[in-house]
Amino acid sequence: MILVTGATGNVGGAVLEQLMEAGQKVRVLARDPARLGELGRAVEVVKGDLSKPETLGPAFAGVGGAFVVCAGGDLATLAGNAAGAAREAGVRHIVLLSSSAVAGEPPIQIGRWHIDAEARVTASGVAWTMVRPGAFASNTLQWAHAIKTQGAVFHATGEGRTRPLDPRDIAAVAVKALTSPGHEGKAYVINGPEALSTAEQVAKISKAIGKPLGVVDETEDAARERLEKAGLPEVFIRAVLEAFAMIRAGHGEAPSSTIEELLGRKARTYDEWLERHVKAFQ
Ligand SMILES: NC(=O)c1ccc[n+]([C@@H]2O[C@H](COP(=O)([O-])OP(=O)(O)OC[C@H]3O[C@@H](n4cnc5c(N)ncnc54)[C@H](OP(=O)(O)O)[C@@H]3O)[C@@H](O)[C@H]2O)c1
Known part of the structure; x- marks a missing residue:
């Protein structure tokens, strides 16, 4: 089990789907089981x-594995609670x-958490097993509202690039670690196949929806104001602005071969992710 x-969420949802497809016996822990929708009726939910x-x-x-x-929330407390419950229950493996x-x-605040x-x-x-992904392709869903209402994307990462990763690929690495031997004590860094700036990702969205889109490179103060308006807590705003500044300075992500090595195939591209999510931007 x-x-x-x-x-x-993004990755856990894909892990659940892939474990079910593989015929594994699965249980889900959820704060609000109703939010699982259809999937919640097909698995054991606690x-x-x-x-x-x-x-x-x-x-x-x-x-057996979790x-x-x-x-x-406080990531260390949540992880400590999960690990404590796993130890008490005799769980063999945590991914x-x-x-x-x-x-x-040195690591930025998000890294320190x-x-x-x-x-x-x-x-x-x-x-x-530690699964250590870089930026998720699904982060760009945060642009959907501004794209639909203002025809533009507001960002603070300048020309800096990340390597957007399809959450399904992160999930596939986690599922491999959970369902095959030899992954204990390993840390897998995963990055997407192409380095893309915000403007390059927006150009792909623009092409996919057939509509011109603006790209507004904000000052840090303007980005802070936008995040404050969105209601993010101060500690999180500071951490996000630090991550934006790091990307803007060109300290993006190095290529990683984890997906090829573990899964024997190439990582999915941002275009492949976009094809499945284009409706969110229309
Ligand atoms: N986004 C990125 O680019 C990126 C990059 C590297 C690493 N990460 C890391 O990836 C993780 C987020 O993954 P994600 O995008 O898949 O998450 P997500 O879509 O934001 O979903 C979060 C999930 O955690 C659940 N959750 C929240 N608080 C909980 C609690 N107290 N007890 C039980 N479940 C709880 C939520 O369930 P509810 O339905 O109950 O809310 C939801 O299922 C974070 O640790 C983040 O730092 C993100």
């Missing part, structure tokens, strides 16, 4: 919250969704 957390350790016992009981996503930002020299989360898992004594 494999436990999947974060199944209402209500639980990684920020509330007292809710985790039933979800981890009888599980896919753990920590999001929306943690971490970040390539852990390897920065993930370093602390990884440390809580490694300290638990449960065998682990």
Whole structure:
């Protein structure tokens, strides 16, 4: 039995789908099972919250491996709670969704949060695999509202490039680690196949929807104002602005061969991801 957390999100949802396609016995931990929709009716779902350790016992009981996503809170606490429940239940293997930002020299705040989360898992004594992705292609869905209402994308990353990754590829690496031997104690850095600036990604969206789009390179103050208006907490705004500045300065992501090596195929391109999500921008 494999436990999947974060199944209402980008990567956990794809992990759940791929484990089900592979015929694995799966259980899902969800804060609000209703948010799983159709999928929730096809699998065993246990209500639980990684920020509330007292809710985790039933979800981890009888599980061999667990896919753990920590999001929306103090990542180290969430990871520590998951690892503690896994240890108590005798879970053999945790695959943690971490970040390539852990390897920065020095790491940015987002990387430091993930370093602390990884440390809580490694300290638990449960065998682990770290999945360390770079920027997700799905981050560009954050532009959908401005594209639809203003015909433009506002960003603060200048000409800097990331390597957008399809969450399905991140999930495929996690599923490989959960379902085949030899991945314990390994950390897999995953990046997408092409380095693309914001303007280059917007050009692809523009072509896909058949509509010209503006690209507005903002000052840090303007980006801060936009993030404040979106209601993001200050600590998160600071971390995001730091990540934008790092990308703008050209310290994007190095190529990685993890997907070819582990999955024996090329990583999916941003165009392939866009083809599946084009409706979100129309
Ligand atoms: N975006 C990037 O470019 C990027 C790059 C590298 C690493 N990462 C890392 O990837 C992770 C986010 O992955 P994602 O995009 O797949 O996430 P996501 O789409 O934002 O979904 C987050 C998932 O976590 C669940 N969740 C949140 N708080 C929870 C809690 N207290 N207990 C149980 N479940 C909880 C949510 O469930 P609900 O339905 O209950 O809300 C949801 O299923 C973060 O750790 C992030 O730092 C992101």
